[in-house]
Amino acid sequence: MPKKGIEPLRRQQLIDATFQVIHEIGLADATVATIAxxxxxxxxxxxxxxxxxxxxxxAAMRQILSQLxxxxxxxxxxxxxxxxxxxxALVDANFDPSQTSGPAMRVWLTFWAASMHQPExxxxxxxxxxxxxxxxxxxxxxxxxAEPAREAARGLAALIDGLWLRGSLVGGQIDGDNARHIAYAxxxxxxxxxxx
Amino acid sequence: MPKKGIEPLRRQQLIDATFQVIHEIGLADATVATIAxxxxxxxxxxxxxxxxxxxxxxAAMRQILSQLxxxxxxxxxxxxxxxxxxxxALVDANFDPSQTSGPAMRVWLTFWAASMHQPExxxxxxxxxxxxxxxxxxxxxxxxxAEPAREAARGLAALIDGLWLRGSLVGGQIDGDNARHIAYAxxxxxxxxxxx
Amino acid sequence: MPKKGIEPLRRQQLIDATFQVIHEIGLADATVATIAxxxxxxxxxxxxxxxxxxxxxxAAMRQILSQLxxxxxxxxxxxxxxxxxxxxALVDANFDPSQTSGPAMRVWLTFWAASMHQPExxxxxxxxxxxxxxxxxxxxxxxxxAEPAREAARGLAALIDGLWLRGSLVGGQIDGDNARHIAYAxxxxxxxxxxx
Amino acid sequence: MPKKGIEPLRRQQLIDATFQVIHEIGLADATVATIAxxxxxxxxxxxxxxxxxxxxxxAAMRQILSQLxxxxxxxxxxxxxxxxxxxxALVDANFDPSQTSGPAMRVWLTFWAASMHQPExxxxxxxxxxxxxxxxxxxxxxxxxAEPAREAARGLAALIDGLWLRGSLVGGQIDGDNARHIAYAxxxxxxxxxxx
DNA sequence: TATGAATGAGTGTTCATTCAT
DNA sequence: TATGAATGAACACTCATTCAT
Numbered sequence: 014m015p016k017k018g019i020e021p022l023r024r025q026q027l028i029d030a031t032f033q034v035i036h037e038i039g040l041a042d043a044t045v046a047t048i049a050x051x052x053x054x055x056x057x058x059x060x061x062x063x064x065x066x067x068x069x070x071x072a073a074m075r076q077i078l079s080q081l082x083x084x085x086x087x088x089x090x091x092x093x094x095x096x097x098x099x100x101x102a103l104v105d106a107n108f109d110p111s112q113t114s115g116p117a118m119r120v121w122l123t124f125w126a127a128s129m130h131q132p133e134x135x136x137x138x139x140x141x142x143x144x145x146x147x148x149x150x151x152x153x154x155x156x157x158x159a160e161p162a163r164e165a166a167r168g169l170a171a172l173i174d175g176l177w178l179r180g181s182l183v184g185g186q187i188d189g190d191n192a193r194h195i196a197y198a199x200x201x202x203x204x205x206x207x208x209x
Numbered sequence: 210m211p212k213k214g215i216e217p218l219r220r221q222q223l224i225d226a227t228f229q230v231i232h233e234i235g236l237a238d239a240t241v242a243t244i245a246x247x248x249x250x251x252x253x254x255x256x257x258x259x260x261x262x263x264x265x266x267x268a269a270m271r272q273i274l275s276q277l278x279x280x281x282x283x284x285x286x287x288x289x290x291x292x293x294x295x296x297x298a299l300v301d302a303n304f305d306p307s308q309t310s311g312p313a314m315r316v317w318l319t320f321w322a323a324s325m326h327q328p329e330x331x332x333x334x335x336x337x338x339x340x341x342x343x344x345x346x347x348x349x350x351x352x353x354x355a356e357p358a359r360e361a362a363r364g365l366a367a368l369i370d371g372l373w374l375r376g377s378l379v380g381g382q383i384d385g386d387n388a389r390h391i392a393y394a395x396x397x398x399x400x401x402x403x404x405x
Numbered sequence: 406m407p408k409k410g411i412e413p414l415r416r417q418q419l420i421d422a423t424f425q426v427i428h429e430i431g432l433a434d435a436t437v438a439t440i441a442x443x444x445x446x447x448x449x450x451x452x453x454x455x456x457x458x459x460x461x462x463x464a465a466m467r468q469i470l471s472q473l474x475x476x477x478x479x480x481x482x483x484x485x486x487x488x489x490x491x492x493x494a495l496v497d498a499n500f501d502p503s504q505t506s507g508p509a510m511r512v513w514l515t516f517w518a519a520s521m522h523q524p525e526x527x528x529x530x531x532x533x534x535x536x537x538x539x540x541x542x543x544x545x546x547x548x549x550x551a552e553p554a555r556e557a558a559r560g561l562a563a564l565i566d567g568l569w570l571r572g573s574l575v576g577g578q579i580d581g582d583n584a585r586h587i588a589y590a591x592x593x594x595x596x597x598x599x600x601x
Numbered sequence: 602m603p604k605k606g607i608e609p610l611r612r613q614q615l616i617d618a619t620f621q622v623i624h625e626i627g628l629a630d631a632t633v634a635t636i637a638x639x640x641x642x643x644x645x646x647x648x649x650x651x652x653x654x655x656x657x658x659x660a661a662m663r664q665i666l667s668q669l670x671x672x673x674x675x676x677x678x679x680x681x682x683x684x685x686x687x688x689x690a691l692v693d694a695n696f697d698p699s700q701t702s703g704p705a706m707r708v709w710l711t712f713w714a715a716s717m718h719q720p721e722x723x724x725x726x727x728x729x730x731x732x733x734x735x736x737x738x739x740x741x742x743x744x745x746x747a748e749p750a751r752e753a754a755r756g757l758a759a760l761i762d763g764l765w766l767r768g769s770l771v772g773g774q775i776d777g778d779n780a781r782h783i784a785y786a787x788x789x790x791x792x793x794x795x796x797x
Numbered sequence: 798t799a800t801g802a803a804t805g806a807g808t809g810t811t812c813a814t815t816c817a818t
Numbered sequence: 819t820a821t822g823a824a825t826g827a828a829c830a831c832t833c834a835t836t837c838a839t
Contacts, residue, residue, distance in 0.1 A: 041323070055804045055805060122321070216819095261814075431715075563760055634808080
């Protein structure tokens with residue numbers, strides 16, 4: 014009789030190992046053997062649970078994006094309903110310590126770069142981008158006309174991504190407070206400059 | 210009797226081919242053979258002129274950064290001397306059509322991602338970042354106190370990088386005018402909000 | 406409480422699945438997992454009943470040869486006792502519809518080829534060949550001198566094998582009537598040409 | 602400057618090594634490394650000259666069939682023009698010592714078996730079969746009515762293949778003289794039994 | 798009796814690098 | 819200066835086998 018409930022555990026072990034390995038040595042040097050060894054498992058297990066290496070990377074990216082999505086939902090639920098609070102919550106979700114410390118930013122950028130030439134990853138990426146942009150544009154539009162709202166959303170999205178991007182280069186962690194402060198200021202500037 | 214000046218030509222051919230190949234199929238799939246074939250040369254030639262593959266990629270990244278540097282110099286020279294004009298010139302250099310169309314953004318992001326785990330590339334990256342940041346901070350500081358100037362520089366640098374980043378995902382080209390408009394607005398906001 | 410008689414059933418399920426898989430995708434692509442899945446069982450069951458993969462293939466080949474042997478016995482028992490009728494019965498056994506349709510010929514050739522480098526399979530093969538040859542030579546010798554009888558047996562055995570061989574290449578089934586007709590003519594030719 | 606004329610030599614070395622390895626350990630155990638080592642070359646060279654393993658095997662089978670074709674042409678050219686002599690020449694080509702000694706029969710059967718599930722090999726096989734059959738049927742038809750000629754051709758082709766088949770199992774060589782004698786007798790039988 | 802999770806050796810293939818020409 | 823033949827280490831992937839349940 015096979016072990017019950019082992020599959021989700023194994024999958025998570027392998028995905029976690031993938032994050033660690035990408036963080037430590039990069040995707041280019043991340044072999045199936047490296048990842049499996051980091052997870053304390055054998056190489057064959059990757060095929061067993063993910064089909065092949067691409068399947069594992071795909072699952073890993075899905076999880077990254079899923080975590081971001083969850084962080085959004087959580088922060089927005091705790092915030093007040095007014096646009097400014099909601100926009101700040103969206104910023105907070107991105108610069109939550111759970112996201113900005115450790116491997117998150119490096120893995121995120123790694124998958125972003127990889128998605129430039131892998132349609133399936135690009136698809137996941139675009140879905141995520143679209144969601145962030147839509148949320149931002151919607152909240153800005155509650156206080157601004159349509160076009161300024163869209164431009165504010167584009168600007169804030171770029172600002173957030175740019176702050177993450179720069180965090181990926183330094184080995185350590187981003188200064189979340191500082192990043193948040195910069196983004197908050199941008200929100201207020203947009204809300205005031207183009208207020209209805 | 211060796212041909213005069215053949216070396217710079219060959220080096221440039223190979224670097225250009227590297228850009229094209231990275232743009233088309235990505236760094237992960239860019240082999241020495243692929244690049245050499247794109248350049249119309251043999252595989253052995255890479256070792257001849259660049260030592261090894263890393264040497265070629267290194268030279269390619271140096272050229273990317275060098276082109277950005279030249280674009281900065283050119284745009285700043287043509288601009289008025291006041292801080293706002295100089296800052297706008299720095300923005301213009303980044304969103305010059307020569308930079309925002311074709312493979313530039315993808316190759317730039319590719320090298321950024323690669324530099325996370327390659328010290329030599331990271332070193333080049335940091336030098337470049339530092340120069341942009343210094344320029345931005347210096348210009349902001351002509352109108353703002355030290356700390357607000359530094360934060361404005363960090364914000365604008367992130368905004369510029371974020372706009373490039375988002376341009377790398379879409380296959381085509383960034384909307385330079387729109388990006389410039391967003392960045393201009395950010396400059397004016399910082400100059401006004403924190404004016405001395 | 407173990408089920409009674411489950412072992413012969415499982416063994417037969419796996420052997421049948423082996424035939425089907427060899428017929429459909431060939432021995433080179435026939436994995437333990439493929440065969441077990443075709444039988445509707447798990448991979449581990451093969452070790453349970455046959456020790457290892459070679460044991461299963463061995464049992465499968467034994468069954469192929471056993472079926473041929475049974476077909477011989479049956480056809481000879483139904484035939485008249487004279488040499489010509491007995492030789493025809495041996496031919497009939499080989500070109501019985503149950504043998505010439507479906508996977509029989511392909512599996513037969515597959516094992517023949519495999520036996521070239523697997524001593525155990527070769528041993529089984531030789532036992533079977535010897536039996537057919539002995540039977541043919543014995544029957545021919547009832548009407549012919551020793552040496553012509555041996556040569557006639559060699560010729561008829563080769564002719565039968567050759568007709569099977571050619572049947573293995575076409576996906577469908579051999580034309581049993583035509584094959585039988587060719588072999589009958591060969592028998593009569595030998596009996597008349599070298600009659601005592 | 603690359604070595605001239607090295608390619609045909611290397612290709613032949615690898616094909617010869619393929620024959621030897623298949624003869625000695627069989628196709629199932631013939632790895633690219635085994636073959637390359639037998640040829641005194643490295644594993645990578647197979648990809649260099651044949652693309653992949655399948656390409657090498659394909660080339661090897663083409664050569665087997667090509668050699669048979671050449672043997673036919675040679676023997677037929679040396680024979681008298683009458684049907685009986687031409688048919689004997691076709692038999693002689695098949696049982697020429699160069700064909701019946703050493704690895705020829707085993708490799709031939711190996712590829713025959715492999716072709717059951719590899720369309721490209723089956724295609725080559727069928728072309729070859731068709732040629733032998735056409736030649737046989739044409740020569741028989743010079744002395745026999747159409748249908749008996751076709752049946753005689755089918756019978757002789759099967760007889761030849763059957764004699765080869767049985768030769769493949771014994772490790773050593775076929776008894777060419779005996780095989781030829783059996784086939785000659787079959788030719789005469791057909792020519793006399795059904796003479797116009 | 799039966800499962801299928803897990804292993805790890807083995808394979809085909811890729812590719813940076815070397816080097817004779 | 820330039821070629822491309824040749825190498826061999828490294829990789830992703832397959833699969834027979836084992837074994838806890």
